[in-house]
Amino acid sequence: MPSYTPPLRDMQFVMHEVLNITEELQALPRHADVDAETLNAVLEEGGKFAAEVTFPLNITGDEEGCVLDKATHEVKTPTGFKAAYAKYVEGGWAALSCDPQYGGQGLPLALNQCFYEMLNSANQAWTMYPGLSHGAYEALVAHGTDAQKKTYLPKLTSGEWTGTMCLTEPHCGTDLGLLRTKAEPQADGTYRLTGNKIFISAGEHDMAANIIHLVLARLPDAPKGSKGISLFVVPKFNVNADGSLGSRNGIYCGGLEHKMGIHGNATAQIVLEGAAGTLVGEPHKGLAAMFVMMNAARLGVGNQSLGLTEVAFQNALAYAKDRLQMRSLSGVKAKDKEADPIIVHPDVRKMLMTAKAYAEGGRALAIYCTLLLDKEHHHPDEKVRKDAGEIVALLTPIVKAFITDNGHIATNACMQVFGGHGFIKEWGMEQFVRDNRINMIYEGTNTIQSLDLLGRKVLGNNGATLKKFGKLVGRLVEEEGVNEKMSEFITPIAVLGEQLTKFTTEIGFKGFQNPDEVGAAAVDYLRVAGHFVFGYMFALMARVALREIAAGNTDPFYQAKLQTARFYFAKLFPETATLMRTARAGAAPLMNTDAALA
Secondary structure: OOOOOOOHHHHHHHHHHHOOHHHHHHOOHHHOOOOHHHHHHHHHHHHHHHHHHHHHHHHHHHHHOOEEEOOOOEEEOOOOHHHHHHHHHHOOHHHOOOOHHHOOOOOOHHHHHHHHHHHHHHHHHHHHHHHHHHHHHHHHHHHOOHHHHHHHHHHHHHOOEEEEEEOOEOOEOOOHHHOOOEEEEOOOOOEEEEEEEEEEEOOOOOOOOEEEEEEEEEOOOOOOOHHHEEEEEEEOEEEOOOOOEEEEOOEEEEEEOOOOOOOOOOEEEEEEEEEEEEEEOOOOEHHHHHHHHHHHHHHHHHHHHHHHHHHHHHHHHHHHHHOEOOOOOOOOOOOOOOOOEHHHOHHHHHHHHHHHHHHHHHHHHHHHHHHHHHHHHHOOOHHHHHHHHHHHHHHHHHHHHHHHHHHHHHHHHHHHHOHHHHHOHHHOHHHHHHHHHHHHOOOOOHHHHHHHHHHHHHHHHOOHHHHHHHHHHHHHHHHHOOOHHHHHHHHHHHHHHHHHHHHHHHHHHHHHHOOHHHHHHHHHHHHHHHHHHHHHHHHHHHHHHHHHHHOOOOOHHHHHHHHHHHHHHHHHOOHHHHHHHHHHOOOHHHHOOOOOOO
16 A cells, blocks of 8 residues: 655745745735744645545545436545545635635645645545636636626635536547537526536536536637637536525536546536526637636646655655665675665666656746746736746746656656556556546647747747746856856756757747747757756755755755755756757658658
8 A cells, every 4th residue: 555745844945945935925915924834834734634634545536436327417426535525625725825805815825836736646536626626716816707706706715616627528629719619698698508528627526515617618709719719607506696506507417537547536528508607708708718727727737747756756765665676786785685675776766766856846846836926916016926927937838748747757667666566556556657647638738738838938929938037047057157066956057058049049940931840849849948947946956955064954855855956967857968859850750751650
């Protein structure tokens, strides 16, 4: 059976020692009173909830899955899921970072990020039920009417109701311009929606009293394509004027998908038959409103893989210390045993360190991004808000794609550490691999994220935002460039920064001549950019570790952090050279393949 220990020490290190989060947050009027003790105390309790309440349900939830009653269209979640959700609501966890005006606690998003990392380590399938509500909450905060906010936000904040996003249809996934769901206006100002949606995570369940669906649909006069999409809020149960639940709405689950992983989460086929809904935002502007939810979800999906990377690493490390197999190539290490533990073998250590480095780099980036979001939403200086928003927009596809790709690498590596036992269900490792695999597809596949990064976020403004982030890296290089002890961390990111500028210019120039060149380079480009960002994070962490060691701090945590940073730069970061070479090979080896693909 697997185990899980919340990585509180590393979270606190990133927040307090690397990012100086309390000082940064205290510059925001909303968080002027925040202090490290409060953040640490909440994190500790959140870790207990994840480890003690949801983690024990992970394997049983995978085995049981969800069950649909086709007569009533109701879904029963695995044993214990509903009770765990009740504890989540009772503990006020749903309201952690929500606005106090809707009943929230108003705590920083960075704190919620860490809490959700632990929940994802403990049980991704369960965590997706409350997790999707945060996106629905954000979309309604940004674009909802006063009436919609009054009706839905307090209940989403408390967790009494949950939310979903209904985009995908059987004939269209990423290309939402093809969607066919219709919305007919009614005399009372509401709309009647008819159509079919698929792959709706947490689309039906028995854990909350109501489910608030945000649905994309077309009005009768809608132009074709993505410019003709509107967004509607469609509750499972209609809500009366006094806030009580009314009649059952015409939106229901027509089937559940049988999936490779996350069996404990209901991936629903949703049928709308004259379902009553209200318009969110302006007509035909639904994608802009939905993107608020989608961007929150993209960061959340990266967090899902971060959580699975951490828990897979922890279990692989424990197994490698215990499992005896062969003798070390450099001589016997465990003289009192008939074989050495496999952790003495170089390649086992490589697999373990790969997972550890990707977990710690991903954690630093994820917390950094949520700090940027707090600044974007609440900083009193308009320029700071604008800069933070631009940088987090640049980093969002990297968080989603790079961290989930790394999660795939890491969970597979950790399963490999177990050898044949990793393939056996009782150890729990194969479930981490299966559960993680969907994250590379969610919220736009990682190829879509790569096209978004290169085409929209970088080339779309001639690299202006990339240069803005590059200045942050350049400032660190300037500050630490003469520090000999930092050279092994600073030189690689300084060199890659120069290479990335040239690399971006080359792709942009080729793309003007042939757009397929951008498509051919995008996935490689995102991984290069991902390593650039991770390199910056590891350099920041290494700087703190070196300072603490120089000051006489004997906590082994800092030596471990340095060793992880050195491993990352020596064994993982050099992938960028290969990636740039394959990207420069261009579109021809891909597109001139008609005979090969006939």
